[in-house]
Amino acid sequence: MSTDAGTRARADDAGLIGAPKPGMVKPQVTGKDKVRATLGRMRPGLGHWVDTLFTVAVVGCALVGLRTVLFGWEWWLAAASGVLLGLVIGHIQGTYRWPLIAITAFGAVLYLLLGGPLAVRDDLKWGVLPTGQTFKDLVAGPTRGWMDLLTLVPPVDARGHHLAVPFFLALVGTSITYATARVTRSRLRLVVPPFVLLVVTIALGTQQPASPWIQGLALGVLLILWLSVRDHLDPDIGIARPGARRPAVSRIVSGAVLLGIAALVGALVGPHLPGLDDQEERRVVRTDVVPDHDANVLASPLSSYREFTATSPTGLYDRQILQVQGVPATTPMRLATLDTWDGTTWGIAGRGDSRADAGRTFQQFGRRVGVLASGDTTQVRVTVPEGGYRGSWILTTGRVEGIEFMGSARERLEGKAWLNLSTNTVLVPPSIGPGDVYEVRTELPPTGAGELPDELPVAAGSMPITGDLSFVDGRIEAWDGDATDRWERFRNIATTMREEGTYTDGTPATSREPLDEDARADRAQAAQDVPAGHGLGRLDDFLNSDPLAGNDEQYAATLALIGNRLGIPTRVVVGATATDDGVVRGRDIHAWVEVRQSDGRWFQVLPQTFVPPSEQALPAGTVPTPWEAPVVEPPPPPPPPPP
Structure with missing residues (x-):
């Protein structure tokens, strides 16, 4: 008994002497606990939700500028998907502060893997898996897709690599805006990303503003509210600066003074800003982009007029060459409108119309021209019968608002129609032929008059004539x-x-x-x-x-x-x-x-x-x-x- 008691006493003394001090031994943490702790850092709080809501709002205001460039609900879906994915990337960056190269690589991987199912869905396999063409479209969006948007007649059909442009802009703009909001206290740095995105969408836009109220007034009000809300949040969140609060009355007075000064400056300076008197003075990137197609490589249709005469060996004079539906009798229909003469032939210059983006001759177009265009439009259907018309200048009428090829012509001619905005002349370089059918969305002109009026208020000037008259x-x-x-x-x-x-x-x-x-x-x-x-x-x-x-x-x-x-x-x-029956002969x-x-x-x-x-x-x-x-x-x- 005494021996055992002594042994226990010595053990107790040794334990008391060698016991570690509190905090010297760290608890064992499993991998599961590490993952739980890491993910716990991403749990959003009040500040996260505030920044999320305002990020979505200001990015949406900036992306509205693309509504005059792209046509179809698909681009809205692509932009919304880009915003959601951008929030995820921005939240990760704002939480873990990865190096720039790491977050860029991570964003590029998500863009390529999820861009197909979320945005560019034309060539998906089984509707889910991206294909090689999907990856090509996603890569083409930020590299050359913007150039296509500048050279095609707006709005461009929202399909293929065109959808990658709004998806890419939304993803990048949202991730940078949200991440900046989470890591900075600077008001100036906070407003820079949405303003840069706004400038990009305006530059890609048209001479017709997309929505001045949303991109101008609404965006400015949202940014002011965002800054105000951030200053009222708990300083522990890391957004507001401690001690920066002031009495409510002083804030109201200072805000009213600032608004008054802004209104006074706007009233004095606004009427003198460029672009108010003449809409054509609005400058965007597309006004300086050279078009891709030159109509001078084709013979003037006026030079081929004798092909349709009675003495022509083509035999087109008595033959039905076109069938037109949807056009009242005696309405003028054009193959081409020629507005310049160089001493040799009448051709197309294509300048001087308020609808035209300055410097254009021919631009590719699709199902719609002008998202904001108004007026009573009509669908005109043109059919080429067997033995009928062959040529690159196709029959249209009135103010052309879009074109769609039907049947077998869709695969061969889709995306290959060119429009001159000044003359409304449509050119299809591959040429149409027997069996082709197309529909033109147009605003019909008045029916033709068989006599000249005694008086007519004509404009002064001349067309771009370079020949000697x-x-x-x-x-x-x-x-x-x-x-x-x-x-x-x-x-x-x-x-x-x-x-x-x-x-x-x-x-x-x-x-x-x-x-x-x-x-x-x-x-x-x-x-x-x-x-x-x-x-x-x-x-x-x-x-x-x-x-x-x-x-x-x-x-x-x-x-x-x-x-x-x-x-x-x-x-x-x-x-x-x-004609009354819609039949057009030579x-x-x-x-x-x-x-x-x-x-x-x-x-x-x-x-x-x-x-x-x-x-x-x-x-x-x-x-x-x-x-x-x-x-x-x-x-x-x-x-x-x-x-």
């Missing part, structure tokens, strides 16, 4: 009838051309049927006497021959040049007028002119008002003789200046 002066002096008003002179000249001219399509030097040598020589001589074309040499011969001899090509090209010479902006249109194709009115609209001067009817055909075998211009007495010399 002095050769028309003699006919102007002989035909204007001593009128003084510009429209009256134009009207007199158009009437005289119809009454005194003759109509002829000439005779092509080729034929579908074999000819003997005499017939071939006769055809060649006829084509030489009345050739096709509307260059300077051909129109000079046309005007200086008696009688006038030509068809719509020469009459329309000449009258348009005379109109510009008189100081009236005048351009040429090649197209057809809608004989329905004509050329006419449009004059610009003082209110900016274009008045149709249809061919029956200035082109001679077929009854006034040039007699067979007649060779036009040179025309002698009447002698015009020079005006008296001006009086000498007073001493």
Whole structure:
């Protein structure tokens, strides 16, 4: 008993002597506990929820600027997905303060893995798994997708790599905004990310503001509220600075003073800011981007006018070439509107319309043009029958608001239509052909008028004409009838051309049927006497021959040049007028002119008002003789200046 008691006493003494002090031995922590503690740091508190709500609000205001660039609900879904994913990345960065390269790599991985199911869903496998094309679209969004948005006619269909742009902007903008809010106390640093995102969306936008009230007023109010709420939060959260609070009355007074000063400055400076008097002064990136397609590589449709005439070997004159549905009879329909002449041919410059982004000729477009466009639009359906029209200039009418190809043409021509915003001319470089069907969303023009009004308020100026127009002066002096008003002179000249001219399509030097040598020589001589074309040499011969001899090509090209010479902006249109049954044959194709009115609209001067009817055909075998211009007495010399 004594031995055991001594042993226990020595053990107790040893335990008392060697016992560790409190805190010297750390408790054993399992891996599960470490994970629980790490995730516990991400549990959001009051400050997190405040920053989350205001981040979503200010980023949403900035992203509204894309509504004039993209069309379709898909881009809204892509942007919302980017915001949610950006909140996750921003919360991780605000919690753990990873190095920049680490959080960037993490964000890139999430962008590529989740971008397909959340945004770019066109090429997913089984609707969930991303494919190679999905990754290509996601990479193309931030690299070249923004360039596509700048070169295509807005709004662009929200599909493919176009959806990657709002998804990328929302993800990056949200993550930076939220992470900055969680790690900084600086008010200036807090407002910089949303303002940068706002500038980016405006730069990618159009000349028509997306929503000044949301991007201007609402965004500013939200930022002010955000800063105010952060200053009232508990300082322990790490957002507000201790001791920075002031009495409520002083805050109200100082806020009222600041608002008053801002209102006074805005009232004094605002009316003098650029862009208020003329909407075209609004500058965005797309105004300086060179378009990708040059229409000069294609022949002018006016040069191909004789393909549709009675003497053409194509046989299109009596053949049905197009079927049009949805257009009232006598409504003008265009293949192309030509607004510049360089001395050789009428072509397209495509400048000067308020809808156009400055400097544009042709831009790709899709199902819709102009998200904010208003007006009564109509769906016009055009079908190309067997043996019908083939060409790159396609038939449209009115103010074009979108196009959609149907059936087999969808896969071949989808995304390959180009629109000139100034002239509403549509170009499809792969060309359409028999069996193709397309629908044009358009605002129909008024039906055509068969006569010229006595009075018309026309605009002053001319189209971008680079060729020499002095050769028309003699006919102007002989035909204007001593009128003084510009429209009256134009009207007199158009009437005289119809009454005194003759109509002829000439005779092509080729034929579908074999000819003997005499017939071939006769055809060649006829084509030489009345050739096709509307260059300077051909129109000079046309005007200086008696009688006038030509068809719509020469009459329309000449009258348009005379109109510009008189100081009236005048351009040429090649197209057809809608028929009762919607059938368009080769004989329905004509050329006419449009004059610009003082209110900016274009008045149709249809061919029956200035082109001679077929009854006034040039007699067979007649060779036009040179025309002698009447002698015009020079005006008296001006009086000498007073001493």
